[in-house]
Amino acid sequence: MQALTKRVKAVHRKPMSFAEKLYLPAIFKGMMITLGHAFKKRPTVNYPEVKRPFSPVFRGMQILNRDAEGRENCTACGLCAVACPAEAITMEAAERQPGEEHLYREEKYAAKYEINMLRCIFCGLCEEACPKDAIYLSETFAPADYKRKQFVYNKSELLIPNPKEDPEAYKKALGNRAIPTTNSLDQQ
Amino acid sequence: MTTVLLNIDLALVLEKFALILIVVMGSLGVAMYATWGERKFAALLQDRRGPSKAGPFGLLQPLADGLKLFFKEEIIPNFSSKFLFILGPGLAMLTAVMTSAVVPWGDKVHLFDRDISLQIADINIGILYVFGVVSLGVYGIMIGSWASNNKFSLLGGLRAASQIISYELAMGISLIALLMITGTLSLKEIVEQQQTGAWGGFWGWNFWKQPLGFLIFLICAFAECNRAPFDLAEAENELIGGYHTEYSSMKLGFYLFAEYINMFISSVIISTLFFGGYDIPFFNEAAHADWGNWLALLGVGALMTKAILFILFFMWVRWTIPRFRYDQLMHLGWKILIPLALFNMLATGGAILYFFNK
Numbered sequence: 001m002q003a004l005t006k007r008v009k010a011v012h013r014k015p016m017s018f019a020e021k022l023y024l025p026a027i028f029k030g031m032m033i034t035l036g037h038a039f040k041k042r043p044t045v046n047y048p049e050v051k052r053p054f055s056p057v058f059r060g061m062q063i064l065n066r067d068a069e070g071r072e073n074c075t076a077c078g079l080c081a082v083a084c085p086a087e088a089i090t091m092e093a094a095e096r097q098p099g100e101e102h103l104y105r106e107e108k109y110a111a112k113y114e115i116n117m118l119r120c121i122f123c124g125l126c127e128e129a130c131p132k133d134a135i136y137l138s139e140t141f142a143p144a145d146y147k148r149k150q151f152v153y154n155k156s157e158l159l160i161p162n163p164k165e166d167p168e169a170y171k172k173a174l175g176n177r178a179i180p181t182t183n184s185l186d187q188q
Numbered sequence: 189m190t191t192v193l194l195n196i197d198l199a200l201v202l203e204k205f206a207l208i209l210i211v212v213m214g215s216l217g218v219a220m221y222a223t224w225g226e227r228k229f230a231a232l233l234q235d236r237r238g239p240s241k242a243g244p245f246g247l248l249q250p251l252a253d254g255l256k257l258f259f260k261e262e263i264i265p266n267f268s269s270k271f272l273f274i275l276g277p278g279l280a281m282l283t284a285v286m287t288s289a290v291v292p293w294g295d296k297v298h299l300f301d302r303d304i305s306l307q308i309a310d311i312n313i314g315i316l317y318v319f320g321v322v323s324l325g326v327y328g329i330m331i332g333s334w335a336s337n338n339k340f341s342l343l344g345g346l347r348a349a350s351q352i353i354s355y356e357l358a359m360g361i362s363l364i365a366l367l368m369i370t371g372t373l374s375l376k377e378i379v380e381q382q383q384t385g386a387w388g389g390f391w392g393w394n395f396w397k398q399p400l401g402f403l404i405f406l407i408c409a410f411a412e413c414n415r416a417p418f419d420l421a422e423a424e425n426e427l428i429g430g431y432h433t434e435y436s437s438m439k440l441g442f443y444l445f446a447e448y449i450n451m452f453i454s455s456v457i458i459s460t461l462f463f464g465g466y467d468i469p470f471f472n473e474a475a476h477a478d479w480g481n482w483l484a485l486l487g488v489g490a491l492m493t494k495a496i497l498f499i500l501f502f503m504w505v506r507w508t509i510p511r512f513r514y515d516q517l518m519h520l521g522w523k524i525l526i527p528l529a530l531f532n533m534l535a536t537g538g539a540i541l542y543f544f545n546k
Binding site for chain 1: 235240507509
């Protein structure tokens with residue numbers, strides 16, 4: 001029969017030799033292969049105990065930043081919400097009252113700031129849009145949960161720990177990616 | 189005047205009872221950790237890690253598995269015959285454990301001014317007993333599969349029955365050759381014969397006299413235990429678990445557990461018949477008779493080591509060789525192993541007649 005393509009390969013179906021018919025040498029060969037694997041290095045990482053480092057450009061869960069005084073950077077300008085392609089960010093602005101200067105860096109702040117982690121695609125556009133270095137994507141990710149409702153993260157869950165009250169936790173949450181905010185505003 | 193109707197040696201009864209308890213619990217324990225070992229060994233061969241979360245090295249995993257099985261909902265199908273459905277796994281377990289009764293686990297131990305033989309029953313037809321009980325084991329599978337009233341289960345049961353019948357023949361014939369050499373059916377005597385070879389018994393092992401018989405026996409043991417590559421009875425991807433498709437909870441656990449006990453017992457039987465049983469290789473037991481109980485315990489250790497090596501071998505084969513097709517299984521059993529076993533028997537008989545009949 002004429003071959004349909006040029007890639008046809010003829011298979012030689014010659015009868016098996018006696019050694020092949022015994023099967024035992026082939027079985028022995030196979031057993032040696034599996035035994036060889038017993039002495040190979042296992043690629044598995046013991047996940048919860050051992051964590052592989054993320055790449056430096058990893059984009060994880062958002063964090064709302066504070067400056068070195070422990071004041072919130074966010075001014076609730078809404079640029080992040082506009083930039084967000086998944087429309088995951090909602091916020092409500094409020095005016096800073098006298099006596100709240102140690103809480104908020106500027107006159108306007110976010111009274112409510114929510115990110116729906118089920119909508120978020122971790123693109124990092126909010127971080128790029130923010131003029132105040134107030135939001136950035138950290139090296140952690142949102143943990144699993146049982147209810148949809150719990151994936152809407154509010155301000156208390158997103159805010160970085162206060163550097164004045166808990167400097168260690170602040171440093172840990174800051175990670176390697178965020179640039180600690182300089183108090184440029186104060187110097188002006 | 190008191191008449192003694194039955195002169196029962198109460199100490200003997202207690203001794204045997206304790207021995208039965210230890211052996212049954214021991215084989216259950218070994219079977220339990222064989223499941224852990226199986227998973228760890230499979231992981232080792234497949235570049236994985238295996239169970240590692242429950243306890244150090246995952247050593248508590250079998251306990252967790254057993255607990256899980258106990259807590260599972262127990263489902264008895266409406267259309268099943270209830271009595272047989274429950275009888276099935278019970279029979280499988282019973283026959284699996286019963287085999288251990290004639291195994292000589294070690295030499296005598298001297299305790300409480302008594303010589304205690306580390307064998308529950310030294311009956312002079314030991315091997316026949318083993319064969320009888322092992323063939324009863326298939327009833328557990330057959331009854332369970334038939335009572336399930338499920339096509340897949342029934343197919344699994346049929347496969348198991350035909351497979352065990354086919355391979356039992358070759359197994360029996362391969363053993364006849366061995367029995368012609370030993371001249372006895374008692375497992376204890378077979379072990380004692382093997383202890384008297386050169387190099388502390390090592391060259392006296394029946395393996396050197398019957399390599400072909402050992403190979404046939406080993407292959408048939410795989411088939412009798414329903415282990416891969418002969419696990420057609422449960423064949424997950426064609427029969428959804430085969431005979432235990434309808435089983436749940438600890439009844440399923442019994443079936444799975446019985447398989448591991450069977451594996452352990454057949455490893456012990458293979459070690460006893462072909463590898464000197466409780467004989468310690470390269471070590472002359474007779475010259476160290478003054479070690480007493482320690483020597484007997486060392487012998488038990490030797491037997492257990494051999495058995496565990498065989499269990500590891502069983503696992504190694506399982507994770508290497510793919511499952512046979514049904515016709516291939518029958519072809520191997522009837523057309524290769526039985527003629528081979530017959531040839532082995534004739535050759536052994538001829539050699540005995542020609543060389544040793546003086």
